[in-house]
Amino acid sequence: MELLITSLIAAIISIPYSLIIPGIERKIQARIQQRIGPPILTPGFWAVLKFYYKKDVEPIAFLSRFYKSLIWLGIFIVLFLLFFSMPSWWNILGWASILGLVGLLKLEESLYVFMGAQSQSFLSTTMPVPDLAKGAKGIGIHREFLEQHSAERAIKMMAVGSLPLYIALLVPFAIAKSAMISEVVRVQNPGFFSLAFSLPSNPILFTVPGFLATIVYFIGYVILLNEKPFSILKAKIDVIEGGVLEYAAKLRAGYYIMRNLLLFVLSSIFVTLFLGIPFDPLKPFYLIFNIILSLIMPIALSILVAFSPILTFRQIYPSAVGLSVLGALALIISILGV
Amino acid sequence: MMERKVVEKEISIGPVHPALIEPYRIRLFVNDEIVEDCEININMAYRGIERLLEGLPVEKALLITERVCGICSNVHTWNSVRVVEAGLRIEVPDRANYIRVLINEIQRIASHLIFFGHAFEVLGHETFAMRSFLLREVFMDLMAYIGGNRVMPAVPVIGGIRPRADLTDSLKRVISERINDFEKKYREYVERILADSMIMSRLTGVGLLSKEDAIKYHATGPNGRASGWNYDIRTLMHEYEPFDFEVIVLNEGDNKARVVQRALEVFECLKIIRQILKNLPEGPIVNRDWIPGKMNYTISYFEAFRGELMHSCALDSQGLIRGYKIRTPTPTNLAAMERACVGDHITDAILTIASCDPCLTCCTRVEVINFDESKTMTVMDIMKKYGRR
Numbered sequence: 001m002e003l004l005i006t007s008l009i010a011a012i013i014s015i016p017y018s019l020i021i022p023g024i025e026r027k028i029q030a031r032i033q034q035r036i037g038p039p040i041l042t043p044g045f046w047a048v049l050k051f052y053y054k055k056d057v058e059p060i061a062f063l064s065r066f067y068k069s070l071i072w073l074g075i076f077i078v079l080f081l082l083f084f085s086m087p088s089w090w091n092i093l094g095w096a097s098i099l100g101l102v103g104l105l106k107l108e109e110s111l112y113v114f115m116g117a118q119s120q121s122f123l124s125t126t127m128p129v130p131d132l133a134k135g136a137k138g139i140g141i142h143r144e145f146l147e148q149h150s151a152e153r154a155i156k157m158m159a160v161g162s163l164p165l166y167i168a169l170l171v172p173f174a175i176a177k178s179a180m181i182s183e184v185v186r187v188q189n190p191g192f193f194s195l196a197f198s199l200p201s202n203p204i205l206f207t208v209p210g211f212l213a214t215i216v217y218f219i220g221y222v223i224l225l226n227e228k229p230f231s232i233l234k235a236k237i238d239v240i241e242g243g244v245l246e247y248a249a250k251l252r253a254g255y256y257i258m259r260n261l262l263l264f265v266l267s268s269i270f271v272t273l274f275l276g277i278p279f280d281p282l283k284p285f286y287l288i289f290n291i292i293l294s295l296i297m298p299i300a301l302s303i304l305v306a307f308s309p310i311l312t313f314r315q316i317y318p319s320a321v322g323l324s325v326l327g328a329l330a331l332i333i334s335i336l337g338v
Numbered sequence: 339m340m341e342r343k344v345v346e347k348e349i350s351i352g353p354v355h356p357a358l359i360e361p362y363r364i365r366l367f368v369n370d371e372i373v374e375d376c377e378i379n380i381n382m383a384y385r386g387i388e389r390l391l392e393g394l395p396v397e398k399a400l401l402i403t404e405r406v407c408g409i410c411s412n413v414h415t416w417n418s419v420r421v422v423e424a425g426l427r428i429e430v431p432d433r434a435n436y437i438r439v440l441i442n443e444i445q446r447i448a449s450h451l452i453f454f455g456h457a458f459e460v461l462g463h464e465t466f467a468m469r470s471f472l473l474r475e476v477f478m479d480l481m482a483y484i485g486g487n488r489v490m491p492a493v494p495v496i497g498g499i500r501p502r503a504d505l506t507d508s509l510k511r512v513i514s515e516r517i518n519d520f521e522k523k524y525r526e527y528v529e530r531i532l533a534d535s536m537i538m539s540r541l542t543g544v545g546l547l548s549k550e551d552a553i554k555y556h557a558t559g560p561n562g563r564a565s566g567w568n569y570d571i572r573t574l575m576h577e578y579e580p581f582d583f584e585v586i587v588l589n590e591g592d593n594k595a596r597v598v599q600r601a602l603e604v605f606e607c608l609k610i611i612r613q614i615l616k617n618l619p620e621g622p623i624v625n626r627d628w629i630p631g632k633m634n635y636t637i638s639y640f641e642a643f644r645g646e647l648m649h650s651c652a653l654d655s656q657g658l659i660r661g662y663k664i665r666t667p668t669p670t671n672l673a674a675m676e677r678a679c680v681g682d683h684i685t686d687a688i689l690t691i692a693s694c695d696p697c698l699t700c701c702t703r704v705e706v707i708n709f710d711e712s713k714t715m716t717v718m719d720i721m722k723k724y725g726r727r
Contacts, residue, residue, distance in 0.1 A: 033468040123355060141367060143348045149684070152370075228462055229536060237357040237460050237688045238349070308536060310462030312683045313371060315539050 006088040009281035018264035019044035025302040032306040051253035059246035067118040071254040082265045090182040097179045115243025116151025150242030153233040165220020167327030171213035172273040174334040188276025197285035200276035212330035229308035267297035353382045362698045376679040383699045391662040407700040417640040417649040419494045425636035432619045434498035440614045441493045443607040448477040449643035450600045460692040498624030541594035545690030547678040557674035559645025564599040565591035571641035593693040630657025668701040
């Protein structure tokens, strides 16, 4: 029963809260660009509400029902990511572990592959006549939907791009010498298990491997959210929005909820793993601290986005390799216990 | 027989696409992410300006040429005026020529800044794009002060300039103050771009166009000059003779060179503007001593902001326009853009096209596909002849 109540509270708190974050993000970017920017609630909260009440448009997809269900599946995956990091779930079948987190994150990443493979937007439909302009260089060549190309990019990002994030995620577990989140919190904040509130005595963030892993985690966070400079799978200049292009009305609202929730949840997990302050609906002080500190990553993200161009795979591959090496270094240091 | 490259698939971008500021279509033939071939299809927005000009009185017609393009409106007015002035041998006062050059260089800077805005938007760097539009405001205001309109200043008229556009001392002072302030901010802006390693990694070595290719495909204007081809019609124009300026020529031929070339060209424009403000001669601004009459087919070439611009027409005995033809810089640059894309990633290819600063709606002219029957084929005709895909 406690599990159900805490999960419900977590969902009720996290979804509306996550809808404020994009507004903060956009406001910071606008200020950097010497613009006023939109009101804080507009890009997240009002946008979702607006799309929710729009007339439903059936997406054009190979398997329409499957394509539509991916959004709701995505929201559930992200919610469960948050649940697994919550103390009330720490004793359930070992899901609240590195394996649970990585498994769900991989599922989340693979959603973009499915979405891209399914979507068939109007923007890439074949013309009804052969292309005869300039002697038709490519008559008969398979024409790919922009979203399908985005799906191919999503596979590459799954294989290479997100590797640094997983390496960084391993570091706190290596320091705690356990695969369980509860042990990671115990190493940093033993008082959590006995007191109503205690600040972490030994946060991993302030150790050498923890600091290195934080940098890698942050970049991994950007990659997983498909934000600039790693937004190649939704690069506006070619594949536009990628696989989510066909989502409209309620589905678009759902996509925004999923994306904003991921923005918050990954940040909340960072606070849990690297600062030892978990998202616990039964302990209000920890909850508030976790929520406030969770703003660090989105704020840093918005600054990075404002100053970054989109990178192509020419830059993404070396960046991912470099970050993975840095992450591996942090992991080795943490294992050796230096 | 030409060897056909084996390509995996085609990615077709446009004509309806949020990244395209105009309706055109880019067909990229790719293997994985690498572009093996590129085809740019234009002619999606035909406006019939040449047809519109046919039979109009010459003074009225030349105002319409300004509507060819919103970014380089002045070059079209000025070049159309030059055609008639050359054909009817009309002398233009020096003061008018100076002011024509002034408005042209002001608009050249505004055009280059809009280029930065678009290029950085394509690059995904919103901050630099926004900054560029902010810097451009100075020149939009100056155009409004001089010509009375931010976009269509309509300064040149046959024989000189409109009286409205004559420069007063206070206006000269305002221009001088504004460009001094702009130069300071612009220098910082350019230095920041060049110091940004992420931007440079996207631009350097991408979209290569050799000097040979630039000449072969006739990449005029900044695109040719960024590939080492020293070709600037301003050096041949008598209006530019009094001014000391350098033609910026870079040899790299990549996207970075095309950005840097334009960035440096802006400083040369400022140099010309300063010389105009300093040495503006006194005297009349328009020569009214001419009458419209028969004029043989005359051609005028002009260095527009994007490359070589050609206007040509004839006048009948009543001074009405006959056979007006315009060739904007983009048609000559199109083939070069297609060439420059090859070998790069898809995302880079779009950037390469943007770095060549295309203006496709301006270059769109009527297209007669079936020459034998002298008619334009409809979609139904094409489907009937070639079948449905």
